[in-house]
Amino acid sequence: MIAVENLTKRYGLARGVEDLTFHVAPGEVFGYLGPNGAGKTTTIRTALDFIRPTRGRASVFGLDSRKASVEIHRRTGYLPGELRLYERMTAEDHLSYLAELRGGVDRRAIADLAERLDLDLSRKIGALSHGNRQKLGLVQALMHRPELAVLDEPTQGLDPLVQQEFYRLVEEIREEGKTVFLSSHVLPEVERVCDRVGIIREGRLVAVEHVADLKAKAVRKIEIRFAEPVPASAFADVAGLSDVRVHDSVVRCSVTGEMDALVKAAARFHVERLVAEEPSLEDIFLSYYGEEPADTSPSEGDGS
C-alpha cells in the first residue's frame, strides 16, 4: 500500500530522514512511532509529494509519489501534523470546500463523523479550541472513506473520550479492509490500535515490528508494596525481571514482556498495591539499542 525505498530527505541544517525502507501492507493499521522531530512528518510529506526526496523513492497504491500525486491524493485521506485551517470559515463551509475539491462527498458521512467526534459544525474555525480543530482535521481526512488514511499525530489535543471514539473509528476502518498509517509519539496508543509499528529516531528507522513482538520487548517499571517485609531472594530468579531492588516491604524492578512470572512470585505474599509504569519511548529505544538515554537516570537495558 505504501512502499518507501531508501528514502533520504535532507534540508538545510534541519534534520531530515536517512535511508528509510519499509512497506505498509493493504488492510493493516501501521503505526509510525518516534519522538517529536524524529522525521515522521518528513516521511509522510514526502510520500504525499509535498516535499521531494533527496534520494530514494516512495510509492503509494503502487504509484510513484511524484508522478501520480493527484491520483494518490484522490484515494487518500490526510491529517497534517501541523494542522492549519481557514480561520474565517465556519467548520461546515470548510468541510464543504474540501469536499468540493474532492468532487463531492456524501453529506451524511460528514454529519455522522462530526456527531461521533462531537464537533459543532456551525462554529467559526477561529473560535474553535485546539481539540475541535483536530476533530475537524479528522473529519476531513475520513469523510470520503479513503482507501488509505494517513494521520499525522491524530490524537494530539483530543480529550480521552474522543480519543476512544477515534480508536473505534480506526477499528472500523480496519474491518472495512482499508489501510491506516498513523504517526504517534505515544507507545500505548500505537500498541492499542496498530498491527505493526515502525520506530524512527533521529531520522533513521530503528525497527519495524509486529505490535506483539514490541510488547514482548517492552520494559515496564513496576513497584509492588507488600503488607510485610519480603525477602530479596524471593525475586532473585524471576523470569523477565531485571534491576530488582527490595527495601523492606517495597519491591521495585523492571519487567520485560509478560508479567506472569512476577505476579506469581508476588502472589506468595500479601500485596497491598501494584503500580506499573507505561514504558516510555526512550525505554523502547533502549531495548533496541542497549544504550542509555542521556536524560534519565542510569538503568539496565536488556540489550537485545
Added chain:
Amino acid sequence: MLRNVLLKTLRDQRRALMWWSIGIAAMVLFTVPFYPSLRDQAESLNKYMEEMPEALRAIFIGQVEDITSPEGFLNSQIFVFMAPLLFSILAVGAGARAIAGEERAGTLDLLLSTPVPRRRVVVHTFAAMVVAVFVVGLVLWGSLAVSGAIWDVGVPASRTAAAVGTVVLLGLVFGSLALAIGSATGSRGSAIGVAAAVGIAAYLVNSLAPVVDLFDDLKVVSPFNYYGLPLARGFDVADAVVLVSASLVLLAAAVVGFEGRDLAVR
C-alpha cells in the same frame, strides 16, 4: 462559492474588493469636480507647466500635452500615476497572497492533499486576481463615466474604457510577477518586495526616458512603455498583446516554480 479554488479565493477577497471599489470611486470623486475650475485657468496653468523642470514633469505628469483638455486632465490626474499605482498594488497583493500567502498561513498542505494539482491552484488564484482587478477596473470606469457626465468633462465612455482596460493589463503584469516570485519561493515578502522594486524601476525608466539616454534604450523592457498615455490614444492592440503575453509568461513561470519545489512546513 466554495466549488473550486477560484471561487473560494474570490469569496475570501469580497470584503477587500468592496473597500477597493469605494476607494477608487472616492479617488475619482475627489478629482473630477476640480476640472471645470481648472479649465477656466487654462492659460496660467499651462504656463506654469512649461516652467516646471523637465524631469519632474516627466515623472508626475508624463507626456501630457495640455493638462487643461479633458483627456489631458484625466491623464495627468489619474492615468499617468495614481491608477497604475493603485492597480499594481491591488494585483501585487492578490498575486503575493495566492500561493505564498496560503503557504505562510500553513493551509497549503491541506489544500494540496485534495486531488487538485498544484498547477490548477496557481491558475485558479491567477484567475481570481484577474477577476478582482477587472472588477475594480469596472468601478473606475463607472465612476469616471458618472462623474464625467455630472461635471461635464466630455471624454467618451469608450475612451475611458480603453484607458481602464490598459491600466488593468498593466497592473496584472506586476501581479503576475508577484505570483511567480511567491510561487517559486513561498515568500510573500519577496513577492511583494521584488514586484514593487521592479514596478518602481520600470516606472522611472519609462518616465525619464525622454530625459535620460540610457533609459531610452532600456524602456522596451518596461511594461509602462506599453502603457503610454492610454486616454490620449485609445486602446493599442499591439501594446495590449505585449502586456498580456508578459502576464502569461509569468503565469507559466509561477506554475513551473511551484511544481518544482518543496512546500514549506510551519
